[in-house]
Amino acid sequence: MKFKPHGYQEYAIQHVINVPGSALFLEMGLGKTVITLTALEALKNDYFDADKILVIAPLRVADDTWARESQKWDHLKHLRISKILGTATQRKKALAADADVYVINRENVPWLVAQTGNDWPFDTVVIDELSSFKSSKSQRFRALRRVRPLMTRVIGLTGTPAPNGLEDLWAQMYLIDQGDRLGKTITGFRDRYLTAGQRDKSNPHVVYDWKAKPEAEDNVYSKISDIAVSMKAEDWLEMPDRIDRIVPVKLIDKARDQYKQLERDLLLPFLDADVVANTAAVLSNKLLQLANGAVYDEVKGVREIHDAKLDALEDVIEAANGHPVLVFYAYKHDLERIQKRFPQTQMLGKGADGLKDIENWNAGKTSLLAAHPASAGHGLNLQDGGNIIVWFGLNWSLELYQQANARLHRQGQQRSVIIHHLVTEGTMDEDVMSALEGKAVDQDALMAAVKARIDKIAEE
Numbered sequence: 499m500k501f502k503p504h505g506y507q508e509y510a511i512q513h514v515i516n517v518p519g520s521a522l523f524l525e526m527g528l529g530k531t532v533i534t535l536t537a538l539e540a541l542k543n544d545y546f547d548a549d550k551i552l553v554i555a556p557l558r559v560a561d562d563t564w565a566r567e568s569q570k571w572d573h574l575k576h577l578r579i580s581k582i583l584g585t586a587t588q589r590k591k592a593l594a595a596d597a598d599v600y601v602i603n604r605e606n607v608p609w610l611v612a613q614t615g616n617d618w619p620f621d622t623v624v625i626d627e628l629s630s631f632k633s634s635k636s637q638r639f640r641a642l643r644r645v646r647p648l649m650t651r652v653i654g655l656t657g658t659p660a661p662n663g664l665e666d667l668w669a670q671m672y673l674i675d676q677g678d679r680l681g682k683t684i685t686g687f688r689d690r691y692l693t694a695g696q697r698d699k700s701n702p703h704v705v706y707d708w709k710a711k712p713e714a715e716d717n718v719y720s721k722i723s724d725i726a727v728s729m730k731a732e733d734w735l736e737m738p739d740r741i742d743r744i745v746p747v748k749l750i751d752k753a754r755d756q757y758k759q760l761e762r763d764l765l766l767p768f769l770d771a772d773v774v775a776n777t778a779a780v781l782s783n784k785l786l787q788l789a790n791g792a793v794y795d796e797v798k799g800v801r802e803i804h805d806a807k808l809d810a811l812e813d814v815i816e817a818a819n820g821h822p823v824l825v826f827y828a829y830k831h832d833l834e835r836i837q838k839r840f841p842q843t844q845m846l847g848k849g850a851d852g853l854k855d856i857e858n859w860n861a862g863k864t865s866l867l868a869a870h871p872a873s874a875g876h877g878l879n880l881q882d883g884g885n886i887i888v889w890f891g892l893n894w895s896l897e898l899y900q901q902a903n904a905r906l907h908r909q910g911q912q913r914s915v916i917i918h919h920l921v922t923e924g925t926m927d928e929d930v931m932s933a934l935e936g937k938a939v940d941q942d943a944l945m946a947a948v949k950a951r952i953d954k955i956a957e958e
Contacts, residue, residue, distance in 0.1 A: 499570055499571055499572060500571075500572050500573075501532060501536065501571045501572070501573055501574075503533075503536070504529075504734060506528070506729055506734050507528075507529055507532075507533050507536075509727070510522055510524065510533045510537075510727055510729075511533055511536050511537045511540070512537075513727050514533070514534065514537035514538075514541075514653055515537050515540060515541060515545065515547075517724075517725050518650060518651045518652075519651070519652050519674045519675045519676075519725055520652075520653050520654070520674070520725050520726075520727070521628065521653075521654040521655075521656075521659070521670070521671070521674050521722070521725055521726040521727070522534070522653070522654070522655050522656075522726075522727050523656060523657065523659050523726055523727065523728040523729070524655070524657060524727070524728075524729050525657045525729065525730050525731040527731045527735060527737070527904060527908035527909040528729060528731055528734060528735070528909075529909075530626075530655045530657075531563060531564060531567045531626075532567055532570075532571060532574075534624055534653060534655060535564070535567060535568055535571075535574050535577070535599075536571075536573070536574070537653075538551055538599065538622070538624070539573065539574060539577060541622070541651075542598065547651075548621065548622040548651060549621050549622070550600070550619050550620050550621055550622070551598065551599045551600065551620065551621075551622045551623075551624070552599075552600050552601075552602065552620040552622070552623045552624070553599060553600070553601045553602070553623075553624040553626060554602055554603075554604050554607060554623065554624065554625050554626060554642075555601060555602075555603065555604065555626035555627065556603065556604060556626070556627055556630070557583075557603040557604075557605065557848070557849075558848070558852055558853075558873070558878060559626060559627070559878070560581065560583060560601045560602060560603045560626075561581060561583055561603075561849065561852075561853065562853050562856070562878075563878075563879075564579060564599070564601050564626075565579045565581065565601070568599070577598045577599055578596070578597040578598045578599070579597060579598070579599050579600075579601060580592045580593075580595040580597035580599070580600045580601070581600075581601050581602075582600055582601065582602040582606065582610065583601075583602070583603060583606075586609075589602075589606065589609070589610075590613070593610075593613070600620070604627075604630055604631075604638050605638070607637075607638045607641050607642055608637045608638060608640075608641040610641075611641040611642070611644055611645055612641075614645075616648075618645040618648040618649075620648075620649065621648075621649060621650045621651065622649070622650065622651040622652075622653075623642075623649050623651070623652050623653070624652075624653045624654075624655065625642075625652065625653070625654045625655065625673065626655050627655065627656055628654035628655055628656040628659070628670045628673075628674075629656045629658050629659055629660075629661060629666065629670060629897070631669055631670055631673060632660075632661075632662075632666040632667075632669055632670055633669060634668065634669040634672075634684045639669050639673070642673055643672065643673065646672075646673060646676055647676070652673060652674050654670060654673065654674050656670075657900075657901070657904075658896075658897045658900065658901070659726075661895070661896060661897035662897075663707075663708070663709075663710065664691060664692065664708075664710045664714060664715055664718060665684075665687075665688070665692060665708050667680065667718060667722075668680050668681070668684050668687040669684070671722055674725060675725060679721045679722050679725070680718065680721060680722070688708055691710060691711055691714040691717065691718055692708040692709060692710060692711060692714065693708070693709050693710075693711055694708060694709075695707035695708060695709050731908075731909075735909050737907065737908075737909070737911075738885075738907065738911045738912070738913060738914055738915055739914040739915070740903075740907050740914070740915050740917065741914055741915070741916045741917065742917050742919070743916065743917065743918045743919065744919050744921050744931065745810050745813075745814065745918050745919060745920050745921065746921060746923050747806045747807055747810050747920050747921060747922040747923060747927075748806065748923055749804055749806050749922065749923070749924075750804070750806075753803055753804035753806065754924070756803050756804075757788050757789075757803060757804075757924075757925065760784075760788055760793070760803075761785060761788070761951070761955070762955055764781055764784050764785065765781065765948075765951060765952045765955050778944055778948040778949075779944065781948050782894070782926060782944055782947065782948055785925065785926035785951070786828065786891065786892065786893070786925075786926050786927065786930070787828075787829055787831075788803055788925065788926075789807075789891075789922040789925035789926055789927040790807055790828065790829065790832050790890065790891045790922075791803055791804045791805060791806065791807050791808065791832075791835065792829075792831045792832075792835060794829075794831070800831045800834075802835075805835075805839075806922065807890060807920050807922065808835060808836070808839045810920050811825065811836070811839075811840075811888060811890060811920065812839070812840075814886075814888050814918050815840070815866065818886055820865070821884060821885070821886055822859065822862065822864060822865055822866070822867065822883055822884030822886065823865070823866050823867070823884065823886045823887075823888055824859075824867050824869065824880065824883075824884060824886065824887050824888070824905070824906060825843075825866065825867070825868050825869075825887075825888040825889075825890050826868075826869060826870070826871050826874070826887065826888070826889050826890060826891070826902055827868055827869075827870060827890045827891050828870070828890070828891025828892065828893055829891060832890055832891050833845060833868055833870075836868055836890065837868070840866055842865055842866050843866045843867075843868050844858070844859075844864045844866065844867050844868070845867075845868050845869070846867060846868065846869035846870075846873060846874055848873070852873075855867070856878060856879075856880065859880055859883035859884070860879070860880065860882040860883040861882075861883070862883060864883065867880075867883075867884075869902075871893065871895075871898040871899065871901070871902035872898060874902055874905055878905050879905070879908070879910070880905040880906055881905070881906050881907075881908050881909075881910045881911040881912075882910070884906065885906055885911065885912075885913040885914065885915050885916060886906075886915075886916050886918070887902075887903060887906055887915065887916070887917045887918065888917075888918045888920065889917070889918065889919045889920060890920055892919065892921075892927055892930040892931060892934070893930070894930060894933070894943070894944050896934065899934055903915075903917060919931060926947065926951070929943075929947035929950070929951075930947070933947070
């Protein structure tokens with residue numbers, strides 16, 4: 499296929515070529531992969547400014563997207579892709595292969611750094627989904643930071659650079675420019691742009707969250723504006739219509755009473771105690787499980803409460819009248835219960851099995867595909883197989899929510915995308931849905947929702 503770049507793609511390609519440390523904050527569907535490969539091909543073969551190129555990506559994207567994208571376009575078909583995946587022996591063989599672009603999954607970055615050490619061979623590094631390096635404490639960040647001085651060019655790609663707040667940007671931008679713009683340390687960044695939020699009363703040095711100072715966001719984005727390109731899909735593409743539906747799920751009296759009792763059992767111990775981030779997350783997790791219909795007990799057994807969401811899912815599948823349905827689940831017991839009710843369910847697998855599942859879905863061979871949003875969140879093109887999404891279980895991650903929906907609602911989709919949200923009335927589902935609609939999904943929203951439920955129980 500001949501590549502005819504849009505104007506914004508030409509601009510982004512030239513930006514990558516001109517700026518040794520660059521970030522492309524491009525929303526889903528804008529073609530980050532073809533933009534980057536086109537720039538890399540030019541840097542290597544026209545400008546002779548890139549020698550050995552490494553792409554770091556989520557596993558499924560590393561295994562499929564980059565090689566497939568290079569074969570899709572006429573001007574990229576000559577690029578030789580070596581996938582540093584699989585067993586240690588397979589990875590070493592791929593690393594030693596003669597190739598134009600080497601691709602590795604982000605979990606194996608520490609291995610690669612340990613394997614090469616000061617003999618790090620890659621002068622050009624692409625970090626696909628840069629936001630997955632947002633934690634300065636993660637092994638993958640620390641490993642890459644160690645060899646960052648040995649790189650001459652780093653390109654960061656993401657559509658969600660600060661999913662949880664401004665603090666997320668520091669580690670990502672450090673890998674791009676080694677701290678030139680936002681500072682050499684996370685401590686210095688916090689001092690300059692953030693203020694401490696809630697602290698641990700027993701240990702005041704432990705801060706649970708950091709809040710941006712007034713005008714900090716504008717200041718930070720101004721600092722990085724010369725190396726970061728930010729674009730929204732809606733500004734450049736004719737996207738298919740997106741129709742969001744909330745499907746209210748009603749509980750019968752017995753199930754409602756069971757939910758209320760378990761909710762009280764979970765929340766009452768915190769009536770006169772502090773609820774901090776870690777306990778709020780645990781409480782919310784349990785309540786969301788209950789809203790879905792089952793919960794893990796103390797010995798990891800599954801305690802089933804109701805089938806109301808399964809009934810609602812059945813109604814959606816029946817109304818789809820044979821059209822494929824992509825359902826996102828939250829917990830393992832969700833998947834097990836969905837598979838039991840709907841034997842035709844195909845779970846999105848991993849590795850080679852996952853690639854076959856994607857192929858079958860896009861070929862129209864799968865009527866019901868179940869996926870966890872964390873495994874289908876980045877880089878997967880599923881728009882050819884259907885246009886109906888069902889959220890069986892919701893979660894607090896706006897990033898996962900947006901990325902998962904973008905598997906179908908993206909360029910190339912031929913039909914309006916219908917997104918059904920199964921929301922159990924009177925449960926934590928309603929709080930998460932409200933936060934998602936307001937795009938205010940963060941730790942503060944989670945804690946506020948949990949505390950509100952505690953206050954409600956106290957009033958009752």
